[in-house]
Amino acid sequence: MFFDFGDLSRRERHKLMTSTIVPRPIAWVSTVNAGGTINIGPFSFFNIVCEEPPLVSIGVGSGERFEGDLKDTGVNIRRTGEFVVNLVGFGNADAMVKTAVNLPAGMSELDFAQLATSPATKVDAPRIGQSPVSLECRLFRNIDIGDGQSLVLGEVVGIHVLDDAVLDAGRCYIDTPKLDLIARMHGNGWYTRMTDWFQRVTPPAP
Numbered sequence: 001m002f003f004d005f006g007d008l009s010r011r012e013r014h015k016l017m018t019s020t021i022v023p024r025p026i027a028w029v030s031t032v033n034a035g036g037t038i039n040i041g042p043f044s045f046f047n048i049v050c051e052e053p054p055l056v057s058i059g060v061g062s063g064e065r066f067e068g069d070l071k072d073t074g075v076n077i078r079r080t081g082e083f084v085v086n087l088v089g090f091g092n093a094d095a096m097v098k099t100a101v102n103l104p105a106g107m108s109e110l111d112f113a114q115l116a117t118s119p120a121t122k123v124d125a126p127r128i129g130q131s132p133v134s135l136e137c138r139l140f141r142n143i144d145i146g147d148g149q150s151l152v153l154g155e156v157v158g159i160h161v162l163d164d165a166v167l168d169a170g171r172c173y174i175d176t177p178k179l180d181l182i183a184r185m186h187g188n189g190w191y192t193r194m195t196d197w198f199q200r201v202t203p204p205a206p
Contacts, residue, residue, distance in 0.1 A: 018044075023183030023192045027058050028086040028096055030117070031076035031125050038117060038126060040099045040109045041073045042088070044184035054156040055140055056085060061149040074142075074150050081139040082123040083154060086131035090180045090193050095130065097189070122157045132162040132179045 005013050018024075027046035031039050045059030060074040077083050088096045098113035110117065117126035120136045127134035137154030144150050167173040182191050 018184075019186040022185050024185075025181070025183050026088045026096065027056070028088050028092070028099070028128060028131060029058065029073050029077075030084045030086060030128055031073055031082075032080060033072060033076050034079060037108070038110060039072050039076055040113070040115070040128065042096050042100050043073075046085070049153065053140065056135065056137065056154050056156060058085070058152045058154065059149065060152050061147075071148065074152070077139055077152055077154075078142055080124065082125050083137050083139075083152075084120055084123065084125045084127045085135040085137055085154065085156075086128040087133040087135075087179070088182050089130075089132040090182050092128075092130055092132075093182055093191065120158075121160075127160060132165065132181070134160040136160075 003012075003016055008016070024044040025046055027043045029041055029043060033039055043058050043060065047057055049055035049057050060077070061071060073083070095113040095115055099109045099115075101109075101112065103109060103112060109115070116129040118129040120127050120134070123136045123138065125136075127136070135154075135156045136158040137156055140153040140155040142150055142152055161174060162179065165175045165178040167175050177194070177197065179194075181194050183194065184190075185192050
């Protein structure tokens with residue numbers, strides 16, 4: 001069946017895209033606001049862009065939510081030019097979902113989700129201590145799309161990886177399954193765990 005996006009509402013387009021473009025990795029972004037308070041929010045419109053420069057992309061304010069932590073994240077990134085992308089392990093799933101809640105003013109996501117932070121090495125924004133991977137980023141470019149949405153391109157200036165998942169630091173070999181990362185799926189609250197693996201090696205050219 002063909003769906004003509006020119007005939008559909010924003011909500012309908014959102015439903016079709018998020019139901020079919022799966023699984024999507026989750027950027028659990030930590031930033032600092034103008035008052036020095038740490039803000040944390042999850043984003044599933046996220047992925048790697050290129051390796052030179054090493055860029056990641058985050059769609060901030062995408063979808064149907066435009067208030068609370070999502071909007072704050074974009075404001076903080078534009079103000080400071082820094083943020084940390086924390087990836088979400090299976091053990092972090094409940095805490096990550098809690099940080100998506102629009103909390104009352106003055107209530108801390110760290111307290112609500114019972115999270116602890118650790119200092120970053122090259123940026124001022126902290127990383128989430130429980131995360132198996134944290135990418136320290138500086139703003140490379142912010143593209144305002146309109147309607148409360150922006151595309152953030154972040155340059156990765158360093159990465160923290162769970163010690164137990166580092167196979168060979170000198171050769172940058174990581175035990176990816178040990179990270180036990182999750183990704184966003186469709187609908188209300190559906191995620192997937194990265195436990196079903198298969199391999200298809202690219203064959204040589206004929």
